[in-house]
Structure formats: C-alpha cells, structure tokens
Amino acid sequence: MTVPTSTNDGLLSFVSTRSLERKQVSFAGLPLPTSITKHKSPISLGGGRPHSGFFPVNKITLEVSSSPFNADTTEKVISKKDSKTLDITKGFQYGPTEGHPELISFAKSLINRVNEPGYEDWDLTLTNGTGDSLHKIFNLIINPGDVILIENYTYVPVISNIINYGGIVVPVELNFEKGGIDVGKFEKLLENWESGPYKHFKRPKGLYTIPTGQNPSGLTQSHEDRKKIYDLSSEYEFLIIEDDPYGYIQLSEYFDGDFNKFSTNDYSVDKYIEEDLPNSYIQYDTEGRVLRLESFSKIFAPGSRLGFIVGHAKFIKRIIDHANVSTRAPSGISQLIVNSVIEQFDGVDGWLNWNIQISEEYTARKNLLIKTLKSSESFKKGQFDIIEPKSGMFLSININFPNDDDDEEEDYRDQVEQLRYKALEQGVIVVLGKNFTTDESFAKKARFIRTTIATQDSDEEILEAGRRLSSAIKLYFESV
Known part of the structure; x- marks a missing residue:
C-alpha cells in the first residue's frame, strides 16, 4: 500500500513557544569549511567518552523465558565485542x-x-x-x-x-x-x-x-x-x-x-x-x-x-x-x-x-476472577456488575448501591469509601474510580472500583481475592 507524504505545513502551529525558541548548543565546533579535508583516521583528543576497557562488566548472560511463568529458558550472552x-x-x-x-x-x-x-x-x-x-x-x-x-x-x-x-x-x-x-x-x-x-x-x-x-x-x-x-x-x-x-x-x-x-x-x-x-x-x-x-x-x-x-x-x-x-x-x-x-x-x-x-496468561487470570465473582452470592443478588475488559490488566466493577436510581445528583463518594473499608477488613485492596478524576461532578457519580489481574502470585491468590472482594460487597450491603 502506498501511503501519502503529509502536506500539513501547519503542524508547527501546535508547537509551544518554549519549544520553538529552544536553541541547541554544541561544543564540537562549527561545520568544516569546504576547503578543509578531514583526515581519514583521526585520533580523538576530544569528547568525554571513556574507553570500554574502563567498564567493569565484560559479559552479561541472560536466561530468557520462552513464555510467562515458565522455568524453561534459553541463554543469551552479551559481550563487549559483537559488532553485529x-x-x-x-x-x-x-x-x-x-x-x-x-x-x-x-x-x-x-x-x-x-x-x-x-x-x-x-x-x-x-x-x-x-x-x-x-x-x-x-x-x-x-x-x-x-x-x-x-x-x-x-x-x-x-x-x-x-x-x-x-x-x-x-x-x-x-x-x-x-x-x-x-x-x-x-x-x-x-x-x-x-x-x-x-x-x-x-x-x-x-x-x-x-x-x-x-x-x-x-x-x-x-x-x-x-x-x-x-x-x-x-x-x-x-x-x-x-x-x-x-x-x-x-x-x-x-x-x-x-x-x-x-x-x-x-x-x-x-x-x-x-x-x-x-x-x-x-x-x-x-x-x-x-x-x-x-x-x-x-x-x-x-x-x-x-x-x-x-x-x-x-x-x-x-x-x-x-x-x-x-x-x-x-x-x-x-x-x-x-x-x-x-x-x-x-x-x-x-x-x-x-x-x-502474555495475552493468554492475562486472559486466564481475567476468566478466573470473573468466574469467582459470578459464582458469589453477592453477584447473584445483583449487588454488582462486572465490566469485562477486552484488553489490558484492569477490570472494573460497578456497585449497584441500594436505592440507586441513576439520579444525576446522587453522591456516591462516601458509599464507595465505606465499601473500600469493608474490602480492607476482608483483606483485599481495590482502587476507587472516584480517585481517577479531579472533577467533583464525576467523582460524585463514580460507583465503580478498579481491580487488577496483574499482581497476584498464583491462581489460588486470584481465587481468594475474588472471594474476599465479593464477601466485602455482601457485608457492605448487609450493613446499610
């Protein structure tokens, strides 16, 4: 496929004054006059680049995993002299x-x-x-x-x-x-x-x-x-x-x-x-x-x-x-x-x-967390909904608070904080959606919490995290 050359000459109108006024200074000297012929093999007495002989590392050996969480590795050796x-x-x-x-x-x-x-x-x-x-x-x-x-x-x-x-x-x-x-x-x-x-x-x-x-x-x-x-x-x-x-x-x-x-x-x-x-x-x-x-x-x-x-x-x-x-x-x-x-x-x-x-591993983690949450009593009672992600490492959960009628004036900030306290008491850390905005009107409306599938050590830890979170949601609803 042939792609066009951009003809947008107005791009520099987007550039800040600070960037436009930035000057580059070099100590290497002015460009050579055309009358000067540079030596084919000059010896440098300029610059400040230490010779590689001063580097204390001669070789690095990497053991590279073939897939995530796989003990099988191949070896990659990095040396000082590999011009390729x-x-x-x-x-x-x-x-x-x-x-x-x-x-x-x-x-x-x-x-x-x-x-x-x-x-x-x-x-x-x-x-x-x-x-x-x-x-x-x-x-x-x-x-x-x-x-x-x-x-x-x-x-x-x-x-x-x-x-x-x-x-x-x-x-x-x-x-x-x-x-x-x-x-x-x-x-x-x-x-x-x-x-x-x-x-x-x-x-x-x-x-x-x-x-x-x-x-x-x-x-x-x-x-x-x-x-x-x-x-x-x-x-x-x-x-x-x-x-x-x-x-x-x-x-x-x-x-x-x-x-x-x-x-x-x-x-x-x-x-x-x-x-x-x-x-x-x-x-x-x-x-x-x-x-x-x-x-x-x-x-x-x-x-x-x-x-x-x-x-x-x-x-x-x-x-x-x-x-x-x-x-x-x-x-x-x-x-x-x-x-x-x-x-x-x-x-x-x-x-x-x-x-x-990596996508395969994250998918397995996401599926395990969703399956655990969906099997919970809290989910079956309609106390929360899962916003299933198509990409990435975050899964959001929308809390269906009591008497929630999607009133634009409803302020959920205290309710989600109370839910976070329940989660901490049950032994699971989540992040509140309201913390991802500096606009008060959107902070008030945020009744979702963010969870991640990136940090857990094992399937068992994901299962336990799902159980603790659903338990925390259930206990919150029982307390209000």
Whole structure:
C-alpha cells in the first residue's frame, strides 16, 4: 500500500513557544569549511567518552523465558565485542539521544508490522518510559492557557503534567456500556464550544486518551469510534495524544471461564494483528496530528524505564531537541537488555508471539476472577456488575448501591469509601474510580472500583481475592 507524504505545513502551529525558541548548543565546533579535508583516521583528543576497557562488566548472560511463568529458558550472552548487534561496548556508552539504532530499527519495524501510519514522513524516538514521553509531549505543545481534553476518569498524574505547563484540563465522558469516549457527547461538546460550559477557554489543542484497556475503566474504544474521533480532530484542529501501554495485552472474551482463544493450536501472529489488536489512531492519520506513546513497561519490565513516541518527523525532531537539554538518551543498559531479549525472540514476530503468550496468561487470570465473582452470592443478588475488559490488566466493577436510581445528583463518594473499608477488613485492596478524576461532578457519580489481574502470585491468590472482594460487597450491603 502506498501511503501519502503529509502536506500539513501547519503542524508547527501546535508547537509551544518554549519549544520553538529552544536553541541547541554544541561544543564540537562549527561545520568544516569546504576547503578543509578531514583526515581519514583521526585520533580523538576530544569528547568525554571513556574507553570500554574502563567498564567493569565484560559479559552479561541472560536466561530468557520462552513464555510467562515458565522455568524453561534459553541463554543469551552479551559481550563487549559483537559488532553485529548492540553490545556492551555500545550499550554501556553514551548513546544517541533518540536511542540506539538497533532498538530504533526494531521499533520502526514493529510499527510498520502492526500500526503503519497513514503517511510517509513519520519518525520515532525512544524515551525513559511513558511518564517521560508525556512530559516531553506536553512541553512540546502546551502554552499557558491551552486546553487539553482528557477522559473524565483517567491516569491522574497526567493532569499534573498538563497543569505544570499552564495547560487547562477539560474532561470528556466515557461510555461504560459501549466502551471508550462517548463520541456523541464529545461531538456536541466540540460543536457547541463557544456557547457551552467552557466557552471562556480557547478551543482544545489536544486530546489525551488511553483507548485500549483504559486506565482505570478497562474500556477499549471501537474501531468505528476511533475513526470518528480522528475525523473530529481533523475537523476541529486538535492533536491526539494516544497513550497505549496496555494495547498488546489482548483478552479473549469470557464464555465459561475456561475457553481461551490464545491457547488454541490455530492461533497465530497474523490473527493477533488482524483480528485482535485494535487499530492505532496513527493508522487513520494522514496529517501528522497523532502522537502515539508505546512502552516496554507492561510487556517487558517497568524497571526498564523505556518507551517510545511515534509521530510526524517535525514533532519528533523537537522532542529530541528537548531531550538534548534534559534527559538525553534513555538508559543504554536498558536498551541493551531489551534489544538482546528481542533478538533472542527472533525479532518482531517473535516479540509479538511473546505478547500473545502474555495475552493468554492475562486472559486466564481475567476468566478466573470473573468466574469467582459470578459464582458469589453477592453477584447473584445483583449487588454488582462486572465490566469485562477486552484488553489490558484492569477490570472494573460497578456497585449497584441500594436505592440507586441513576439520579444525576446522587453522591456516591462516601458509599464507595465505606465499601473500600469493608474490602480492607476482608483483606483485599481495590482502587476507587472516584480517585481517577479531579472533577467533583464525576467523582460524585463514580460507583465503580478498579481491580487488577496483574499482581497476584498464583491462581489460588486470584481465587481468594475474588472471594474476599465479593464477601466485602455482601457485608457492605448487609450493613446499610
């Protein structure tokens, strides 16, 4: 398929004054005059890069698991001198700000395999994880007074990031029944901006969204609604900041608690891509208005502090300029280890196969928790509903409080707190939906709790957690 070159010359209008005025300074000297011929084999007396002989590590041996929770491993040896790959000599050294070429190449191949952008002049840069990516994106685009739209329940630290640069946060409602942003309400908000509740603000500059396995709700936006939202971004001239840390964790639909399509013999990487992985907004993008965030935290290790941003080359260049005066390159040691494991998995398709196995394990965990909750007396009495996720590691539970008639003025904050206390007394920790918004009107209406299927040690622990939670809900209802 031939993809167009983006002709959107107005992209720099989204760039903050701070980013536009940023100057790069180098101590390496001015470019050589054309009359000077550089020596073919110069000896460096410049720079501050220690020779690899000063590195105290000569070799790293990795034991790489073939699947999650599997003791069977293969061995990967990383040495100081392996010119064919990212070795210790390069990985322990100062590296390019945008990341080492080997991992950059993998990330681009992954994007081309799974989420090819709708235009040619895109690029990417590695970062120190999604938190760093968000910091750099909001630094790139926000001037004081700029409006950033966010989902009304979201990963709240991002709000501090936006406010830190003088941005204004405006919530858009999630549709818990359909999944993801309520497109109808979103369109009305944009259509009536000048006469609506936010008419005293400028029109939105960007939308921050977690469209797959959303945190905290676990919701996943449909393909059709993603296309509609992208079209709205084009019509009303705003950027989409697509945060996708959970997207590669797909969850088979719950039937009887035992079926898991990722366990079937005919399941393949091609099926995973074509039938299960949701389209990224960047696939619909022909104008360069989407910035996509990916992370190795949820599918490799959070401690790697490694992720990347995909977007138009004009944006990526300025993000790299920012990194040059702030964080510089991501950890070379993290890049070295992640790249070595990817090589051991045999590249992009091997990496995707690892993600399929992760999806299989998460599906088994989700099914076990749902089956336990559905078998409880509390569920059978209709005291709660389960919002089954299609992706990610979060499962939300909606509490059907007594005398709940969906009154818009009802304030559930005290009730969910009392329920949380019951849960703690029964020995289970949950997070309240109201804690994922800074808007009081949405905090009052939040009667859902967020649970995770990511942290438990064993099936037995998931079973026990489900029993304790359903018991806590039952005891709460008996106490009111």
